[in-house]
Amino acid sequence: MSNSTKYIFVTGGVTSSLGKGIISASLATLLQSRGYSVTIQKLDPYINIDPGTLNPYEHGECFVTDDGAETDLDLGHYERFLNVPTSQANNVTTGRIYQSVIEKERKGEFLGKTVQVIPHITDEIKERIQILGNKGTFDIVITEIGGTVGDIESLPYVEAVRQMVWEFDNDCIVVHLTLIPYLSAAGELKTKPTQHSVKQLLELGVQPDILCCRTEHPLGLDLRKKIAKFCNVSMNAVIESIDAKTIYEVPFLMQEEELDKVVLEKLGLPTKSTANMSKWKKFIDRINNPKTTINIGLVGKYVELKDSYKSISESFIHAGAENECQVNLVWLHSEKLNSNNVEKKLSGLDGILVAPGFGSRGIAGKIEAVRYARENNVPFFGICLGMQCAVIEFARHVLGHEEAHTTEISEDCPYPVISMMEEQKTISNMGGTMRLGAYKCQLKPGSKASKAYNTDKISERHRHRYEFNNDFLKEFEAAGMIATGKNPESGLVEVIEIPEHPWFVGAQFHPEYKSTVANPHPLFVAFVEAAITNKKN
Ligand code: GLN
Numbered sequence: 001m002s003n004s005t006k007y008i009f010v011t012g013g014v015t016s017s018l019g020k021g022i023i024s025a026s027l028a029t030l031l032q033s034r035g036y037s038v039t040i041q042k043l044d045p046y047i048n049i050d051p052g053t054l055n056p057y058e059h060g061e062c063f064v065t066d067d068g069a070e071t072d073l074d075l076g077h078y079e080r081f082l083n084v085p086t087s088q089a090n091n092v093t094t095g096r097i098y099q100s101v102i103e104k105e106r107k108g109e110f111l112g113k114t115v116q117v118i119p120h121i122t123d124e125i126k127e128r129i130q131i132l133g134n135k136g137t138f139d140i141v142i143t144e145i146g147g148t149v150g151d152i153e154s155l156p157y158v159e160a161v162r163q164m165v166w167e168f169d170n171d172c173i174v175v176h177l178t179l180i181p182y183l184s185a186a187g188e189l190k191t192k193p194t195q196h197s198v199k200q201l202l203e204l205g206v207q208p209d210i211l212c213c214r215t216e217h218p219l220g221l222d223l224r225k226k227i228a229k230f231c232n233v234s235m236n237a238v239i240e241s242i243d244a245k246t247i248y249e250v251p252f253l254m255q256e257e258e259l260d261k262v263v264l265e266k267l268g269l270p271t272k273s274t275a276n277m278s279k280w281k282k283f284i285d286r287i288n289n290p291k292t293t294i295n296i297g298l299v300g301k302y303v304e305l306k307d308s309y310k311s312i313s314e315s316f317i318h319a320g321a322e323n324e325c326q327v328n329l330v331w332l333h334s335e336k337l338n339s340n341n342v343e344k345k346l347s348g349l350d351g352i353l354v355a356p357g358f359g360s361r362g363i364a365g366k367i368e369a370v371r372y373a374r375e376n377n378v379p380f381f382g383i384c385l386g387m388q389c390a391v392i393e394f395a396r397h398v399l400g401h402e403e404a405h406t407t408e409i410s411e412d413c414p415y416p417v418i419s420m421m422e423e424q425k426t427i428s429n430m431g432g433t434m435r436l437g438a439y440k441c442q443l444k445p446g447s448k449a450s451k452a453y454n455t456d457k458i459s460e461r462h463r464h465r466y467e468f469n470n471d472f473l474k475e476f477e478a479a480g481m482i483a484t485g486k487n488p489e490s491g492l493v494e495v496i497e498i499p500e501h502p503w504f505v506g507a508q509f510h511p512e513y514k515s516t517v518a519n520p521h522p523l524f525v526a527f528v529e530a531a532i533t534n535k536k537n
């Protein structure tokens with residue numbers, strides 16, 4: 001069987017957290033820079049339908065796509081590296097696979113057959129992998145298998161990979177990411193865990209074509225020979241993946257190791273040209289040679305697990321590079337901020353960002369942070385709940401409505417300045433009940449937002465239930481907080497600003513989901529610029 005799309009499977013061995021997402025994104029970047037159209041997909045072996053209902057402490061941030069899919073944070077890396085939007089098809093969980101198979105069973109689609117892991121679950125997995133390939137838009141689909149080989153949860157996925165490699169023969173390869181630990185007592189790098197993990201894959205019928213070896217020290221020639229011999233891979237297919245200073249250097253490290261060349265050889269594709277990485281190189285040079293440094297306070301309730309704000313922290317790296325500035329993030333726990341310590345904790349910051357979130361925990365601290373930024377003319381950026389807190393703070397301390405709140409937290413408050421949209425009130429099932437994905441927004445000419453974007457028509461991604469309550473809009477605008485961005489169809493407020501303040505912008509949407517290396521997000525770029533100006537003054 002032949003197929004015009006090529007498939008690369010990325011599996012992981014030895015331990016989790018080796019960075020399969022970054023390796024996949026780096027490989028994709030190199031292939032894209034050679035002119036191929038590439039997409040990356042993540043298969044997650046957990047039973048949740050999607051990460052939307054998962055606590056960020058579990059797997060970090062939930063990334064949202066244009067089509068409103070709530071997905072794994074690795075999709076954020078894919079988009080930041082490739083600058084190509086992903087979609088629901090790029091993230092599939094075991095929960096979704098089973099849900100779909102069970103729905104088909106209920107509809108009688110299996111014609112009375114016994115429904116089993118093989119072939120029904122594996123067929124569903126294979127179908128999901130090929131949805132992207134069959135679109136005709138991609139030359140290469142990279143599929144990252146979540147988890148570690150040997151996990152019970154991963155078994156059906158590895159079996160699906162085995163079947164696809166068998167069926168599509170020359171069009172599939174397997175890249176296995178493993179760890180070569182360094183034993184400091186012995187002063188040696190050890191290959192045994194890698195040998196075992198490859199054996200485990202072989203037991204499942206999968207022979208990896210390429211081994212990406214995560215390591216803290218360079219791999220010598222003898223060690224590479226040893227790995228090649230024990231694992232049946234060619235010498236040039238033992239790829240060293242040494243720890244990097246920033247994830248954005250990994251594509252260069254992979255290029256030096258010729259990962260892209262080996263991949264193309266194994267897929268039977270031409271290898272003559274090389275990847276043109278000049279733009280990427282410029283970006284790295286800017287990261288490594290900043291002209292100035294600023295401190296931005298990031299106020300959130302999940303700051304113990306920084307992955308919860310992955311897209312925000314990466315957006316600052318992009319916006320920092322654009323401004324030739326190093327952005328130091330000062331992580332501030334919103335639960336620990338109050339009126340007594342806010343001055344001490346926030347003074348000296350060049351800008352303050354109040355993060356998105358759900359529920360009441362830490363919201364009082366977020367409102368305190370907004371107040372500090374507003375009263376002290378510190379550049380302020382509020383995202384989603386952060387924007388809502390800015391609205392609440394303004395209502396309380398400028399409009400004098402001490403009891404103003406969001407109905408998410410205080411359902412019967414007398415001043416519901418943030419409230420739920422009528423059409424959402426009837427939905428009670430968790431998951432997929434929010435305003436999700438891309439919506440249009442019309443910006444006011446002359447506003448800080450429209451200056452930043454350099455256009456008045458934008459589209460941004462959403463993930464929230466509550467909205468600015470337009471019943472109060474006149475009162476806000478008369479007192480100096482202006483709605484500078486609105487949804488052109490529904491009139492819902494998308495952006496608020498205080499024009500009197502040096503830079504005070506709140507966005508109901510999530511700009512961080514659209515910042516990439518090639519296109520740093522305009523609002524982050526403008527916010528960093530405002531913080532640099534603030535520092536100078
Ligand atoms: N909890 C708020 C809402 O649902 C904000 C959500 C968010 O910050 N993503 O509207």
